[in-house]
Amino acid sequence: MKHFATIFYTCILLSSIFSYYLFKKEKRLHKSRAKLPPGSMGWPCIGETLKMYTQDPNVFFTSKQRRYGDIFKTHILGYPCVMLANPEAARFVLVSRPHLFKPTYPKSKEKLIGPSALFFHTGSYHACMRKLVQTSFSPEVTRKLIPDIEKLAISCLESWANGQVINTFNEMKKFAFEVGVLSIFGQLNKKYTDELKENYSILEKGYNCFPLKLPGTAYHKSLKARKRLNHILGEIVRENKENKFSSNLLGHLLNFRDENGNALSDEQIADNIIGVLFAAQDTTASVLTWILKYLTDDPKLLDAVKAEQKEICESEHGETWSSTWVMARKMPLTYRVILETMRKASVISFTFREAAVDVEYEGYLIPKGWKVMPLFRNIHHNPDFFAEPEKFDPFRFEKPPTPYTYMPFGTGTHACPGNELAKLEMLVLLHHMLTKYRWELVGSSNLIQYSPFPVPKNGLRARFMKEL
Numbered sequence: 001m002k003h004f005a006t007i008f009y010t011c012i013l014l015s016s017i018f019s020y021y022l023f024k025k026e027k028r029l030h031k032s033r034a035k036l037p038p039g040s041m042g043w044p045c046i047g048e049t050l051k052m053y054t055q056d057p058n059v060f061f062t063s064k065q066r067r068y069g070d071i072f073k074t075h076i077l078g079y080p081c082v083m084l085a086n087p088e089a090a091r092f093v094l095v096s097r098p099h100l101f102k103p104t105y106p107k108s109k110e111k112l113i114g115p116s117a118l119f120f121h122t123g124s125y126h127a128c129m130r131k132l133v134q135t136s137f138s139p140e141v142t143r144k145l146i147p148d149i150e151k152l153a154i155s156c157l158e159s160w161a162n163g164q165v166i167n168t169f170n171e172m173k174k175f176a177f178e179v180g181v182l183s184i185f186g187q188l189n190k191k192y193t194d195e196l197k198e199n200y201s202i203l204e205k206g207y208n209c210f211p212l213k214l215p216g217t218a219y220h221k222s223l224k225a226r227k228r229l230n231h232i233l234g235e236i237v238r239e240n241k242e243n244k245f246s247s248n249l250l251g252h253l254l255n256f257r258d259e260n261g262n263a264l265s266d267e268q269i270a271d272n273i274i275g276v277l278f279a280a281q282d283t284t285a286s287v288l289t290w291i292l293k294y295l296t297d298d299p300k301l302l303d304a305v306k307a308e309q310k311e312i313c314e315s316e317h318g319e320t321w322s323s324t325w326v327m328a329r330k331m332p333l334t335y336r337v338i339l340e341t342m343r344k345a346s347v348i349s350f351t352f353r354e355a356a357v358d359v360e361y362e363g364y365l366i367p368k369g370w371k372v373m374p375l376f377r378n379i380h381h382n383p384d385f386f387a388e389p390e391k392f393d394p395f396r397f398e399k400p401p402t403p404y405t406y407m408p409f410g411t412g413t414h415a416c417p418g419n420e421l422a423k424l425e426m427l428v429l430l431h432h433m434l435t436k437y438r439w440e441l442v443g444s445s446n447l448i449q450y451s452p453f454p455v456p457k458n459g460l461r462a463r464f465m466k467e468l
């Protein structure tokens with residue numbers, strides 16, 4: 001009997017080892033059947049980076065997609081990459097298998113923003129921070145900010161209408177920054193707002209420059225400004241420690257306790273605040289700049305949007321100004337102009353992830369460590385989903401787009417938690433701009449600059465005048 005048991009267990013052990021061996025072999029064979037996507041990798045080290053920048057990134061990606069199809073490989077910014085230009089592939093990476101792909105940013109940028117900012121993370125830390133940010137920018141909270149956002153919009157517009165030519169993008173950045181500060185801190189002492197503004201404007205110059213830490217370089221100045229920002233934010237945190245039950249982001253960050261009862265460190269708070277400012281400013285400002293450009297290019301549409309806004313002005317201002325949702329319903333054309341601008345301009349044309357393991361998708365191998373880039377802009381410009389994609393046509397949004405063909409705010413675990421606030425502040429600014437001001441563009445506005453988001457050349461120079 002004892003013998004029988006030994007033989008039985010030995011057989012089980014051997015068959016398990018054999019099955020494991022077969023499984024591994026099958027996996028290897030399976031793996032070897034998957035091939036890299038089509039495409040070209042360019043020169044050693046630099047890959048196709050120069051080609052991308054000399055051609056304009058949008059033209060580069062579109063010509064590759066035409067040549068190789070929706071999934072192709074390339075080598076840019078020092079990394080081998082797989083580009084994904086169809087909705088199913090974007091969904092696979094961002095929504096259904098996000099655990100196989102981690103967010104990835106250049107180390108130099110991570111250092112400037114702060115390594116604890118939520119978008120560098122996955123797992124439980126990311127989930128906790130995301131919940132705090134989402135709650136702080138929920139419709140219930142942002143709706144209470146409407147009167148203060150209106151004040152900011154009115155004051156910005158007044159400052160533009162002084163006969164001077166303005167750089168629209170720079171002015172929209174100032175507005176988006178002030179709204180960001182308001183939504184993070186509530187009413188903040190002017191001294192702190194000015195200090196944050198001054199140092200953040202130095203910090204942001206380092207985001208996209210060569211990360212050389214030598215004194216005098218933009219990157220070095222940027223690092224120093226980041227240190228000063230830590231100091232300023234530390235002071236604000238100390239002054240507000242007692243005030244931690246307010247519903248803004250600072251209140252939520254101060255109030256947070258993990259499962260062991262630990263609070264966030266000052267660094268974690270600062271990194272997440274700088275992270276939100278980074279995510280909120282240039283994105284919103286570039287969309288607003290493009291709205292101005294597209295409306296100016298189509299006088300008939302501009303008249304129709306103005307008429308819609310003037311109607312609200314005369315009758316139901318108070319009722320309309322209660323949430324993004326109500327505003328969108330009461331001003332459908334203006335809202336669709338925003339949606340169509342985010343499609344046509346696609347200011348975030350793609351996002352970056354990194355394959356955490358070897359991944360197989362649709363018979364293609366995405367090797368571990370390779371960057372994976374869902375190309376939002378290519379999807380937004382695909383004529384199968386958006387007829388005549390180069391045409392600015394807000395009426396196309398009378399019908400909702402097919403799922404995963406329209407992702408201006410991303411999708412999945414890292415989708416934009418600030419999208420309600422972004423739409424709200426754009427609607428508020430547009431209302432006051434369209435009902436009380438007219439403007440003319442100065443100089444050519446048909447070229448694009450990347451800063452790094454696409455905006456019309458020279459930030460769209462314009463002259464604003466108060467409507468009589």
Ligand code: HEM
Binds near residue numbers: 409419
């Ligand atoms: C029109 C303006 C905006 C656009 C087009 C935009 C777009 C996006 C996109 C595409 C993502 C996802 C990136 C990815 O998956 O890698 C994202 C993430 C994010 N956005 Fe926005 N955004 C805008 C405004 C804002 C505002 C106003 C805020 C804050 C108040 C904000 C805060 C964030 C944050 C914190 C993340 C990271 C979320 C995470 O990693 O979980 N954004 N945004």
